[in-house]
Amino acid sequence: MIDNDSGKVRGAEPAVPSEPRAPYSERPIARARRAKARELIERLVVEGRVRIAEPDADEVAEWRRVIDYAKRHGLEPAGKRIEKVPDSGPGLELFLAEGAHPNARNQRPKAAGAPVPVPSWLGRLHPVVAALKDSESRLVMPSALRRRSLLLLQGLAAEAVRRGYEVRKTGSFLSRREGGVDIAVSSFAYTVSAWQEFPESTNPERAARLGAVRAITADWSVCIEV
Known part of the structure; x- marks a missing residue:
């Protein structure tokens, strides 16, 4: 019931301001x-x-x-x-x-990295990417995401070879949900990897997101769309 004098709803509890979310x-x-x-x-x-x-x-x-x-x-x-x-x-x-790590911000080139073309089909794979494709202990994720991950890694491997760099099996310790390659630039090997970012999410959009470590070095700057 509304109080005619105050215009407030009788018996209603006063609104309690919500506490600000902690940073x-x-x-x-x-x-x-x-x-x-x-x-x-x-x-x-x-x-x-x-x-x-x-x-x-x-x-x-x-x-x-x-x-x-x-x-x-x-x-x-x-x-x-x-x-x-x-x-x-x-x-x-x-x-x-x-x-400082060669990938640290103050070591990165100032010019923006050129986008790397990502293939649309899994053919003529680099041997390291082909081994990832055949491995049951790497890139453990839904098949559609696994295919996207392999395409991304193949695109980077192909671009690395085109620029004269060596692509190797990664020496980094990666989880079963992750897969990657090492790209040797000058005297340093840079690990590039991909993984399912939110494997436990029930939100279809979040569950379909890939995470990827981009190759950004003093000699080579590239970016990929994930």
Whole structure:
């Protein structure tokens, strides 16, 4: 019932203003990731190397997010960067390398990267991409996304070969949901990988999204549409 004097609905509870949503940095997931990143840095400084034995796909993905968090938020010690020990066998072994990564923003070329043409069919594959296609332990995702990932990687591999670079089987530790290649430019091998970004999402649009590491180096800058 409306009160004729006040114009308010009698008996209605006063509206309670909703609390503002906490910034991402203060949400539980971000706080947990920050704590894990700081703990990793402390261990690397003290121990030199940190090994995570036999991580499953979810653990690999989470460690990648933790390392990315540390890099994006400036948690790495000055003049050092987190890297994976190459050819460290099963598991994940990390250490602090000297100097800025060649892919760091201040090392990137200023000119925008040229778009790389992506093929429309899986034919005449580079041997490394063909091996990924035949592997049952890489790019574990819905078939349509797997095909898109292979097309993206083939496009990059073909462009790398055209420019005179070497395409190799990646030495980086990737999860089963991910697949990639190493592109050797000058004296450094750059890993380019693709993965299903939201594999657990029930939203069809989010579940169909691919994530991809782009190749941006001092000698080569390219971009791809995912």
